[in-house]
Amino acid sequence: MSRDLGNSTGTPAPPLAHRVARPAWRDPRLWFGVLLVTGSVVAGARLLAAADDTVSVWAMSGERGAGSPVAVGDLVAQRVRFADEAAMERYFSADEPVPDELVLVRAVGEGELLARSAVGPADEEAVLRVPLEVDPNRVPPDVAAGSVVDVWVTDGSSPDAAPAEAGKAGADQDADQDADQDAGQDAGQDAGPALSGVTVVAAPAYDDTFAVTGARQLVVAVDDERAAEFEQLLGALQEPVIRILQRS
Structure with a gap:
C-alpha cells in the first residue's frame, strides 16, 4: 500500500508573507539627520558672523x-x-x-x-612752516618730507665750542648785552630738544640748497605757540647750531 505525499491536485500553498516597508520620509532617523545638519549650518553661520563682526x-x-x-x-x-x-x-x-x-x-x-x-x-589750523638751515653733517641723510624729527639747538659760541673770533667777544658790550649773552648761552645749554616730534613738510635735495647757503634746508610744521618760542630761543643765541635727530 502506497501513500501519495504530494499535493498536485489539492489546495495550493498560501503565499509567503512580506513586511510592508515604512516610507523613508517617516523614518525618524532621517529627521534626526536633517536636524543635525541644520543645526550645524546655523551654528557655523553664527560663528562666521561673529568672527567677521569687524x-x-x-x-x-x-x-x-x-x-x-x-x-x-x-x-x-x-x-x-x-x-x-x-x-x-x-x-x-x-x-x-x-x-x-x-x-x-x-x-x-x-x-x-x-x-x-x-x-x-588745513586752512583753519594754526600751523606755521618753519625753515631750518642745518649743517649737512648734523642731519640724517634720509630725512625727507613726512619724517618726524626732534630739533636740538645749542650755542656755537659757548666755551665748549671754538670761538668764531677769539679775543673780540665782549670788548665793547655793556652790562645789559652781557646779561643777554649769558641768558642766551644758558638757553643754548639747556635747550634740547627745542622742538620735539615735529614733521618735516619739505626737504629740498642737498644739491638744491648747498650752492646757495652751504647748508641743508628743512621745513618743519610747528604750531603758533611753539614757533614763537623757537624764534625767541634762536634770537637769544649768538651762534645757534641746529642738530636734527630723526624719529621716523
Whole structure:
C-alpha cells in the first residue's frame, strides 16, 4: 500500500508573507539627520558672523606729527571690532576716502587709527612752516618730507665750542648785552630738544640748497605757540647750531 505525499491536485500553498516597508520620509532617523545638519549650518553661520563682526577703518602707515597733511599714501585700512556704533563714528571708515585738505592737529603714531579729533581743515589750523638751515653733517641723510624729527639747538659760541673770533667777544658790550649773552648761552645749554616730534613738510635735495647757503634746508610744521618760542630761543643765541635727530 502506497501513500501519495504530494499535493498536485489539492489546495495550493498560501503565499509567503512580506513586511510592508515604512516610507523613508517617516523614518525618524532621517529627521534626526536633517536636524543635525541644520543645526550645524546655523551654528557655523553664527560663528562666521561673529568672527567677521569687524569694520574697516583708516590708520596711519607711519608716525606723523602735528601739521602733517593727511595723504592717501600715508593711510592703511585696518579691520577693527567696536563695542558700539558711537565708538565707530569717531574714526574714518575705509569704505570711503578721507576728505581732502585735512592736516593732523596732534602727533599720530604708526598703526594708530585715524580719529576725527586728530585732524582739522588745513586752512583753519594754526600751523606755521618753519625753515631750518642745518649743517649737512648734523642731519640724517634720509630725512625727507613726512619724517618726524626732534630739533636740538645749542650755542656755537659757548666755551665748549671754538670761538668764531677769539679775543673780540665782549670788548665793547655793556652790562645789559652781557646779561643777554649769558641768558642766551644758558638757553643754548639747556635747550634740547627745542622742538620735539615735529614733521618735516619739505626737504629740498642737498644739491638744491648747498650752492646757495652751504647748508641743508628743512621745513618743519610747528604750531603758533611753539614757533614763537623757537624764534625767541634762536634770537637769544649768538651762534645757534641746529642738530636734527630723526624719529621716523
